[in-house]
Amino acid sequence: MKxxxxxxxxxxxxxxxxxxxxxxxxxxxxxxxxxxVVITGLSGSGKSSLAxxxxxxxxxxxxxxxxxxxxxxxxGNLERPDVDKISGLSPVIAIEQKTISKSPRSTVGTITEIxxxxxxxxxRVGDAYSYNTGEKMVKYSEDQIIDLILSDYANKKISVLAxxxxxxxxxxxxxxxxxxxxxxxxxxxxxxxxxxxxxxxLDRYKIHDIEVVIDRIQVKKxxxxxxxxxxxxxxxxxxxxxxxxxxxxxxxxHYSKNLMCPTTGISYPEPEPNLFSFNSPYGVCKRCNxxxxxxxxxxxxxxxxxxxxxKKGGLAxxxxxxxxxxxRQIGALLNKYDLSxxxxxxxxxxxxxxxxxxxxxxxxxxxxxxxxxxxxxxxxGIVNFIQRQADENASRPIQRWAKSFxxxxxxPKCHGARLRDxxxxxxxxxxxxxxxxxxxxxxxxKWINALEPxxxxxxxxxxxxxxxxxxxxxxxxxxxxxxxxxxxxxAKTLSGGEAQRIRLATQIGSQLVGVLYILxxxxxxxxxxxxxxxxxxxxxxxxxGNSIIVVEHDKDMILxxxxxxxxxxxxxxxxxxxxxxxQGENLFKGNSLTADYLSGKKEIALPQKRRKGSGKKITLxxxxxxxxxxxxxxxxxGKFVCVTGxSGSGKSxxxxxxxxxxxxxxxxKGVKKPLPYTKIxxxxxxxxxxxxxxxxxxxxxxxxxxxxxGVFTDxxxxxxxxxxxxxxxxxxxxxxxxxxxxxxxx
Numbered sequence: 191m192k193x194x195x196x197x198x199x200x201x202x203x204x205x206x207x208x209x210x211x212x213x214x215x216x217x218x219x220x221x222x223x224x225x226x227v228v229i230t231g232l233s234g235s236g237k238s239s240l241a242x243x244x245x246x247x248x249x250x251x252x253x254x255x256x257x258x259x260x261x262x263x264x265x266g267n268l269e270r271p272d273v274d275k276i277s278g279l280s281p282v283i284a285i286e287q288k289t290i291s292k293s294p295r296s297t298v299g300t301i302t303e304i305x306x307x308x309x310x311x312x313x314r315v316g317d318a319y320s321y322n323t324g325e326k327m328v329k330y331s332e333d334q335i336i337d338l339i340l341s342d343y344a345n346k347k348i349s350v351l352a353x354x355x356x357x358x359x360x361x362x363x364x365x366x367x368x369x370x371x372x373x374x375x376x377x378x379x380x381x382x383x384x385x386x387x388x389x390x391x392l393d394r395y396k397i398h399d400i401e402v403v404i405d406r407i408q409v410k411k412x413x414x415x416x417x418x419x420x421x422x423x424x425x426x427x428x429x430x431x432x433x434x435x436x437x438x439x440x441x442x443x444h445y446s447k448n449l450m451c452p453t454t455g456i457s458y459p460e461p462e463p464n465l466f467s468f469n470s471p472y473g474v475c476k477r478c479n480x481x482x483x484x485x486x487x488x489x490x491x492x493x494x495x496x497x498x499x500x501k502k503g504g505l506a507x508x509x510x511x512x513x514x515x516x517x518r519q520i521g522a523l524l525n526k527y528d529l530s531x532x533x534x535x536x537x538x539x540x541x542x543x544x545x546x547x548x549x550x551x552x553x554x555x556x557x558x559x560x561x562x563x564x565x566x567x568x569x570x571g572i573v574n575f576i577q578r579q580a581d582e583n584a585s586r587p588i589q590r591w592a593k594s595f596x597x598x599x600x601x602p603k604c605h606g607a608r609l610r611d612x613x614x615x616x617x618x619x620x621x622x623x624x625x626x627x628x629x630x631x632x633x634x635x636k637w638i639n640a641l642e643p644x645x646x647x648x649x650x651x652x653x654x655x656x657x658x659x660x661x662x663x664x665x666x667x668x669x670x671x672x673x674x675x676x677x678x679x680x681a682k683t684l685s686g687g688e689a690q691r692i693r694l695a696t697q698i699g700s701q702l703v704g705v706l707y708i709l710x711x712x713x714x715x716x717x718x719x720x721x722x723x724x725x726x727x728x729x730x731x732x733x734x735g736n737s738i739i740v741v742e743h744d745k746d747m748i749l750x751x752x753x754x755x756x757x758x759x760x761x762x763x764x765x766x767x768x769x770x771x772x773q774g775e776n777l778f779k780g781n782s783l784t785a786d787y788l789s790g791k792k793e794i795a796l797p798q799k800r801r802k803g804s805g806k807k808i809t810l811x812x813x814x815x816x817x818x819x820x821x822x823x824x825x826x827x828g829k830f831v832c833v834t835g836x837s838g839s840g841k842s843x844x845x846x847x848x849x850x851x852x853x854x855x856x857x858x859k860g861v862k863k864p865l866p867y868t869k870i871x872x873x874x875x876x877x878x879x880x881x882x883x884x885x886x887x888x889x890x891x892x893x894x895x896x897x898x899x900g901v902f903t904d905x906x907x908x909x910x911x912x913x914x915x916x917x918x919x920x921x922x923x924x925x926x927x928x929x930x931x932x933x934x935x936x
Contacts, residue, residue, distance in 0.1 A: 202278075206245065209271075211247075217767060228739075231758045234761035238741055249281065250268055252279065308623060309466040316623075320615065345409060347409075348437060349437060404423050431450075482607070485599075500524075516575075552568070580592035628676055663695070666695035694728075753773055808871070815847055
């Protein structure tokens, strides 16, 4: 009979009693604390059920229960796992696969918090330069500005001007009325002094510069108080910026309490960390909104075959002729130039083609649907229509249709840096924050380690602690074998193994103590060369005073563990039991499949014969995406082909991001753009392509193996045709058809 008495609670172990989650067979297990523990066994044997669905789930439930009733109403109640008792549990953090954000705004730098400290570093010790002249910006106090004016304009007549509008369109009638009510009678508009009269307004379609005249005065020390008062009022009205207009030479010079260009007078606001953030409206490039790329219409996609007429589908977005409004508009435009919809596009003048694509200001007469009424309209243009469909709140299918005619290109304004001009002109060691983010972690380490000797003593005092935090975090990335990544690398391009190791490095950097970490196969995607770095990182996390539980199949990880729990003996209903526990050589003595493979009793033998294949192949030449160097790759067909190499060498870039999008576009007309390549041959040999990646599938409560495999569809048909049939206990191998997909292991 099972012993249900409660054991004595000790602080050096986690005890799980009566675990029955999924296929676990009412098991008891004792896990030592502050150790590196590996849970291993066949896929589907119950490893994740024990580690994540029992231990982690209970830890999360207990954490949520510490919240107030008010807070819990927003989180919902977490279900208690099917277990009798868990004791010795500490705060739990799970580091699973594929849990990193796929947002285009998420990068290696933001995930690891290195970029956050880098933003703080640039905001506090960065040197500002003018984006107009490249000169170093200056900053004066009000007293210093008064001294400069006394020196530069001694005995000269000047106007103190407060800038209100710079380089904007509008009539500004309300602004002039407001200025007049405040008692000011003159303003300088576009370089000319004018009287502010009732009803004054400007040409609303022209760009204007407007400064209000605060005072006109001769610069003398005897009038110092009046000068000081005028300048102070000018700073108040002009929001910390004034212009001094020399009435004799008709020249004007800017002065600002903020950072200011000594030549052009442009000023920057005081730098704050959000100025350097591409996730903040304050810092983003206005053209690309912080993405670094913009969608641009591809003319070749609009006109794939210039030999066709518009009526026969020469303009791809319109298709073949239909008697609708847009075809009638284009027909009217062509008729104006003695052409028709039957004219091949290649015979239409380029200027007229440009009008069809980009629109025209000229009026055209278009016949209505009934053929009776006529309307005068300006043609919007195919390009503008497509861009509007992509930008507006159109349905997903419409947006997908519009974007099928576009290419993602580097933003022409920020050139992929994602930030506004001001942010890109703060520099350290002659490099802006975007240039630093493009460095690999190894190159970044060298730069940050050499930075302090290159900055001033004042900057060193401010930057010392910030640089220390940055060094620690970049060092952790190197320790887990990710020194080849750059800080601006998008999170969505990371492999599952890279993503998990980044989260691991972030946790090491947090310096938490007394935490239970649970990891899901962190060696996935990791080359054997880098295994020791990963294991050393886990041991470092353990040595800080944390407990580590790793769900793993890797031999090196198993043999390096302080304690191993082997679950089996097989998968599904034939698993869920503890078949072996121990450490090192003791594992070889166990009676389990894991022990047999560890000891060499069983092995995966190399095949005696290799398939000859079909003799056909796909040849990809000149792939240069990410770190690929434009080599020639051949993929023989009819064979099992493996692409391997060290982590980060370019495997996923070659196959998932270059080859697969090419094949998908060729066969299914997919719109995902492949990374750059020169040429591909052999596509005619294929008629189907399927991508199976590590992304989680069907995590909704309605998804189960039956719906994914199509078996449930057949069962529904069977019940419809044989209503008297009774089907009980149908199972496929170890899975029941109604098991939820979110409970299926990777």
